[in-house]
Amino acid sequence: MNRTLSLQKNVPLLALNSFGIAAMAQFFLRIERAGQLLQLRDDATLSAMPRLLLGGGSNLVLSDTVNALVVQLALMGKRVNSEDERYVYVSAAAGEKWHEFVLWTLQQGLGGLENLSLIPGTVGAAPIQNIGAYGVEMQDYFHHLTAFDFQTGETVTLDKSACRFAYRDSIFKREYKDRMVILEVTFALPKTWQVRLNYGDVAQFLATKNIVQPSPKDVSDAIIVIRQSKLPDPAVIGNAGSFFKNPIVPAVLRDRLVASYPSMVSYVQTDGSYKLAAGWLIEQCGWKGKSLGRVGVYPKQALVLVNLGGATGAEVRQLAQQIRSDVRGKFGVDLEVEPVFI
Ligand SMILES: Cc1cc2nc3c(=O)[nH]c(=O)nc-3n(C[C@H](O)[C@H](O)[C@H](O)COP(=O)(O)OP(=O)(O)OC[C@H]3O[C@@H](n4cnc5c(N)ncnc54)[C@H](O)[C@@H]3O)c2cc1C
Missing domain, CATH: 3.30.43.10 (Uridine Diphospho-n-acetylenolpyruvylglucosamine Reductase, domain 2)
Structure with missing residues (x-):
């Protein structure tokens, strides 16, 4: 060796x-x-x-x-690469912490990634599930990445279309699983920044602070405070963030469910299907704040499973299976798990 x-x-x-x-x-x-x-x-x-x-x-x-x-x-390093008329290109190595990278871009006076503030994990993992929050996905600002190909031993450059990003999904979860190691990711951050406040609570939060024309840093600060109030801090309560993807269902199923549950939340997609709120479905099944063994459903957000102390992976899997089975039984909807089980 x-x-x-x-x-x-x-x-x-x-x-x-x-x-x-x-x-x-x-x-x-x-x-x-x-x-x-x-x-x-x-x-x-x-x-x-x-x-x-x-x-x-x-x-x-x-x-x-x-x-x-x-x-x-643990590959480290970040830099401003180049710029053209519209964008500044910044790169970070796989081992850099995502949130620290976002804060660094803001310090450089570059907006774009602020809605993705405080997402845990590394830059190298961000493309795997195309991380997203508050109406923005990583792919919105992604330019290209370099990866080590275990099959050929070469380092390759992959652009956005090669990565096949979708909602919490990419080619790295499928064909390139166990093959590509992401080394560095490059983002194109716009020189002309536009605030993206599709989510009511961020706009509301800024309004309470009398911020009428927010800067990227204002948006980041707001999102940090909101996230801290809603999600458990993994340093205190073990968790993996949202445990299930929001399911996308055909219009016919969504219409049937709305007829039975008029308060059900749903968002129409460009292809006419609907995204449902997994947290709402789980809550309706009575799981919010409940536990099974040493794993619980976070009382403030039913989409988050938490380690109540000493939980094993098998216990987490058991609760996830029970929730999936209950949601399927009540609504006829299959929940897909977001974290990777090893
Ligand atoms: C409190 C909390 C909140 C969260 N909020 C969000 C959120 O708002 N939005 C969101 O999308 N996610 C969220 N997540 C999930 C998580 O933060 C992201 O999925 C993040 O990108 C995972 O990064 P990581 O470095 O921890 O990856 P890991 O957990 O270490 O790995 C995840 C997967 O990526 C693979 N991988 C890791 N690095 C590489 C690499 N360099 N090359 C190839 N494969 C690699 C691993 O093998 C594994 O399959 C949250 C998690 C927590 C705990």
């Missing part, structure tokens, strides 16, 4: 996953330079092992023992 790769065995992952699951990695490798990925690929023993790429661990539900080589991506 190559000496510059320092392989560790039986490494505790408790501090490396936001759900606070006391998992153990059978094998563990920290990657600080892109070149180490080539060494990993060239090592016959290591490259034959199943791999789990680890960013900030904020979208994972781990089993007690992760029988794999956990590869922690």
